[in-house]
């Protein structure tokens with residue numbers, strides 16, 4: 057609910073309050089954001105009390121001599137009038153000055169969510185969201201700045217965006233216009249960012265803020281695997297389930313900027329928006345520039361509390377269309393099974409093996425078009441290679457249909473290889489600086505999507521592919537970052553607009569294609585997670601999270617994605633062993649357990665798999681289908697805290713606090729839940745463990761169980777001789793024969809308990825193997841071991 061009284065604005069969600077006011081001077085003073093407070097009273101207690109200007113701070117004006125903008129929390133700030141922190145807006149006026157002073161003019165409260173005009177934004181199909189529009193004017197220079205707030209009561213999220221209109225007769229250069237500014241009172245805060253690189257996305261980085269600035273930004277032309285645009289702020293001491301946590305998202309896929317600045321007076325400013333570095337926008341008289349929408353969520357129930365709000369927001373107000381609440385198929389992707397070396401027979405063999413194991417959708421990845429035998433050529437030439445796919449996409453999809461499989465295809469439509477017909481025919485369609493050497497990335501260049509003609513080409517090309525066969529899934533890849541950014545079609549004073557215009561063009565293509573083919577499941581991908589953001593998720597309901605499919609790495613990445621993203625958007629595959637990125641050997645069941653908590657698929661060579669492994673995969677897929685609704689659309693909770701102090705127990709064992717991970721996913725009605733426990737390295741003589749699920753209904757009674765797994769005798773090496781009547785030489789024929797017929801039973805966990813018992817007391821699991829014998833009630837728990845647990849309400 058938005059309440060306005062005496063020029064005080066109270067934006068209330070179910071559990072939070074966001075409050076600001078118009079000061080006498082016309083500036084907007086931010087008063088409070090956090091746990092819900094009453095709307096009663098005039099809020100004066102929250103006002104900053106300034107009666108003199110301290111030290112050498114500057115007074116705002118002759119009329120407001122006591123007001124200094126340097127030490128006050130503001131909703132919006134600009135250069136030149138005394139606030140020396142990072143501005144929200146920076147405009148260079150025609151006279152060369154950078155000073156702006158935007159003051160309150162009017163406001164309006166509207167029902168419903170108003171979508172952005174030039175970019176994707178959140179939506180509300182039920183019309184429950186409310187909008188507050190605050191109009192600010194810089195009278196000296198004839199500029200109008202509007203800040204839009206949207207309140208999503210149901211999921212405790214508030215969004216902000218802004219527009220700047222040039223009402224003067226002179227053009228101006230916009231050097232920055234951010235999306236969100238949040239000023240806060242002095243406290244000890246931790247700023248958490250998610251940084252990485254290709255194949256190691258989403259490393260959680262925590263910085264205790266000190267006076268000065270900390271910037272998380274991307275200059276790659278993409279959201280980037282280097283720095284995701286989701287960030288968090290927590291009060292020191294906050295854990296997964298307790299304490300103040302704020303999460304910030306930007307609905308955008310280009311260069312972004314998240315900044316935390318602690319001023320000399322200890323006040324904190326958080327800003328998010330388009331990265332001002334490399335950006336500028338020429339705003340002619342009468343024109344308007346619009347920023348992306350930023351979203352912020354707060355919870356006093358720690359990081360899990362905030363994540364729940366963000367998950368709801370993304371699921372309900374970002375992801376849209378046919379696939380929004382539809383279970384996603386279990387797919388088999390050809391990439392790690394064959395890379396570029398594909399042909400119809402090989403793929404059909406793979407697909408057949410997949411079908412037998414329960415796969416529903418077969419995806420032909422890179423290598424099917426032009427002369428694409430490696431990454432040096434053919435991007436742009438989107439005709440199937442007749443040698444590899446002799447009956448065309450149509451014939452190939454027919455074969456799959458006959459097998460009972462849906463067909464999915466890989467494309468990378470934003471790119472072109474210099475070695476391609478497209479580049480020969482349309483060099484003017486490419487982002488590059490004429491007559492200057494180009495820095496190459498994966499041997500490919502970026503099409504200039506600022507041009508309408510290029511957008512049309514992409515829409516037509518993808519449409520032709522989709523019209524040529526029965527295709528129900530598209531993996532839309534994008535494998536390089538931007539260099540030599542230059543559009544041959546824009547004048548020199550507009551070159552600072554290229555990346556943003558690129559995204560406006562890309563979003564147009566995505567919008568038209570997803571509207572034209574509403575039932576096709578589009579999956580975003582950019583060399584893994586190089587463009588994992590809410591901008592893409594407004595069109596594509598899921599994104600390939602990383603090219604790293606190693607279960608250990610994925611368990612960390614998926615944990616970290618889960619801070620800001622629901623698991624229904626995180627695509628995860630079970631891959632071969634040893635892993636292709638790390639050469640690590642992890643158990644097949646662990647690979648499955650980790651992938652099953654995302655949108656689960658497979659990406660390995662089923663044609664070469666041992667019968668025993670294929671049988672195991674078949675069981676996994678059947679199990680996944682049974683629990684798919686819970687896993688894909690349930691509420692996801694992280695287990696033990698990763699940000700608190702090392703517990704005395706862990707300390708005593710000199711154990712890395714991230715050696716253990718635990719997850720729980722609970723159905724929306726709380727009647728079913730799936731849990732997982734995962735360990736990195738086995739620590740001797742630590743046989744006791746407790747699993748504590750989260751999010752259950754304390755009043756319900758659940759049947760708790762585990763998967764009854766069997767283990768290969770060879771996992772125990774020459775320990776087999778402690779039980780065998782005859783001596784068995786490790787890896788000998790006898791050993792292999794025994795392994796074929798004798799399986800070691802795994803432990804059984806089977807209890808009936810109330811939700812509160814399970815959550816608060818936890819389940820004491822069977823003892824893990826600790827070097828002193830093995831029987832069917834011992835937990836076989838070596839390095840990279842994991843367990844999946846199931847909870848179902850007893851009716």
Ligand code: DGJ
Nearest residue numbers: 391421422581583584603
């Ligand atoms: C990068 C993607 O992330 C991979 O999954 C694969 O599709 C390759 N591109 C294909 O070139």
